[in-house]
Amino acid sequence: MDIDRELNACFIGPYGENDQLLESLTVEFLRDHVYWRRNLHPEDVPVIPTGANRLPKFLAFESRMRRELHGLSAALKRSVPFHSPRYIGHMVSDLLIPGLAAQMLALPYNPNNVSAESAPVTIDMELKAGLQLAAMIGFVADPTREDCAFGHLTSGGTLANVQGLRLALALKAFPVALQAASVPLPGVPDTASAAFQLAPAASVALWTAWKQWRDALPAKEAREWSGRVEAQRLEQLGLAGFFARHSGLRAPAVFAPSTAHYSWSKGCKLLGLGRDQLRLIPGKAMRLDLDALSDALDACHAAGEPVLMAVGVLGSTEFGTIDPISGLLDLRDRCTARGQGFAVHVDAAWGGYLASLFREADGALRSRAAVAEGFAAFPAPHVQAAIEALHRIDSITIDPHKLGYLPYGAGAFLCRDQRAIDVLAEGADYVFQPDDGGDFFARHRSLGRYIPEGSKAGANAAAVYVTHRVLPLDASHFGELQALSLRATEVFVAKAEAFCQRVAGRVQALVPFHPDSNLVCLAFNPRGNARLADANRFVRALQRALSADPTRPLQLGEYFGSVTTLKREAMGDADTARLLEALDLPPDALEAEPGEGNDRLVILRHTLMNPFLLDEHGDSPVMDGYFAFLERWIVDHS
Ligand SMILES: *Cc1c(COP(=O)(O)O)cnc(C)c1O
DSSP states (O other), X not given: OOXXXXXXXXXXXXXXXXHHHHHHHHHHHHHHHHHHHHTTOTTSOOSSOTTGGGSXXXXXXXXXXXXXXXXXXXXXXXXXXXXXXXXXXXXXXXXXXXXXXXHHHHGGGOOBTTOXXXXXXXXXXXXXXXXXXHHHHTOOOOTTSTTOOEEEEESSHHHHHHHHHHHHHHHHHHHHHHHHTTOOOTTOOSSHHHHTTOOHHHHHHHHHHHXXXXXXXXXXXHHHHHHHHHHHSHXXXXXXXXXXXXXXXXXXXXXEETTOOTHHXXXXXXXXXXXXXXXXXXXXXXXXXXXXXXXXXXXXXXXXXXXXXXXXXBSOTTTOXXXXXXHHHHHHHHHHHTTOOOEEEEEETTTGGGGGGGBOTTSOBOOHHHHHTTOSSOSOHHHHHHHHHGGGSSEEEEOTTTTTOOOSSOEEEEESOHHHHGGGOTTHHHHXXXXXXXXXXXXXXXXXXXXXXXXXXXXHHHHHHHHHHHSOSSTTTHHHHHHHHHHHHHHHHHHHHHHHHHTTTTEEEEOOSOOSSSEEEEEEEETTOOOHHHHHHHHHHHHHHXXXXXXXXXXXXXXXXXXXXXXXXXXXXXXXXXXXXXXTOOTTHHHHSOSTTTTEEEXXXXXXXXXXXXXXXSXXXXXXXXXHHHHHHHHHTO
């Protein structure tokens, strides 16, 4: 196995091997920042007097600060050791040095990416980071094209998903406002219900046409029309006012697979749609069941119930599974053709960066055969198809702070067509300043008008942009990192299966389904046990042995993992039956026992993203150690 050793330079390393690299960068750029301060107006005399740092108050302040910082540093030693290959719990690992260095470098400049006025440098980096990610997933990323994609950073995947919902809702309701305001534009449907069924692309076209039409009117007339349309918009009326005015319309449904992240529930609550509007589609082997979704969409169509969005997950949080995105888009196209428009958003908070492995440096998609080189099974055909289909979706969430190996506070939202985001522009029509005179960057530099946040760190944007420059989002750079993680996953699965054989005398253990990406689960049932509650108690106890316990020295924890649960809704009946049988649990185990939590099976969950899981021969002593630890634990506890 040939592991690209360039990656050895990318991280601080489990042992802090690259400490000098990070230290020299930190010192160099901190000094550089100081020179920048001094050179602003060198003729200004220093304000803080020489010798001030020897006066009692200064010294008292310094010692107080040092005491607290030492306290903080000591306390942080109880942190979870994400950097260690012994940590295979949640979706986090070591940090890429270029990102960490860029973020630390930018921090003392304190740019605020709410607008270019407070972040003249890092705003453009954020817009470019959006384009870098857009190119990775196959969106148009040429800013001179009017159909170019647009992306911005968010605090994380949760807010990017909320932004997806917010944009879809704005686009869905806008044609209704045009209709209600009787705007004489071709393409405006005759009825509110028809207007509420338009697909996002049709809404974007209407929005663009409306702005052109309005801006060609004399100023006074244009203002009047703007006022009329604005008064009819959902954003003006609120859901209550909007639906009171249009009694024939109903709150639109959001379809997501049952494996969807809980941020979708949060988002529906936050937007006032309500949890009732979020319809979780039962899964088939932890992936969206297209037949079930198709039935649900048919039912909505028959009942005239509008649909806001269908969510596909690219890398589920709990299982790393990838939904059949390509089939989802075919279904979307069929629905659009029958006048049932809705947005497709892909939640790739976890799996988004996997797409880098599927791109050549020139942006071309790689064939499945090319991607598959060096893997035992990756990529499954539906995974390849999902990546290839991404250019057809409306919007996407990708988290640089997950498989982008960057510090927290970095999620990203992208929409396929930059013209869509304009409907979110805060105050656009009141201010009534045509803002589309300039180029792509000029148009979007007032980021605060579109994003859910206001003030936000430009340092995050610097980290994302610089990292993508150092490690471009293609197969031979960023993709290498993803490949490493996927290879580690395949090694882990093989070792897990051998482990299951070894412990078979004491527990039934198995990998419940083959992973699409780099999360691997393990299910257990002690031999002879027929009760779900006891199987769950067994894994919960194992979980405690795999947790970083803040009340004890960290070194007492040998390995660090996480758990999740399996439910019938996500697995589907066939997979549930298969799994329960393999575990020697009764077929009704998920329904038979009373008590909270007894409708789900607790399982171990492993995230294989640490870049140092494999040694130079492609083997993994650390994984061997982990399975030996599990084996010892099982012997002691059964
Ligand atoms: C992590 C995750 C989220 C939420 O992202 P945060 O950055 O934690 O807010 C949403 N969806 C999926 C699929 C995720 O894995």
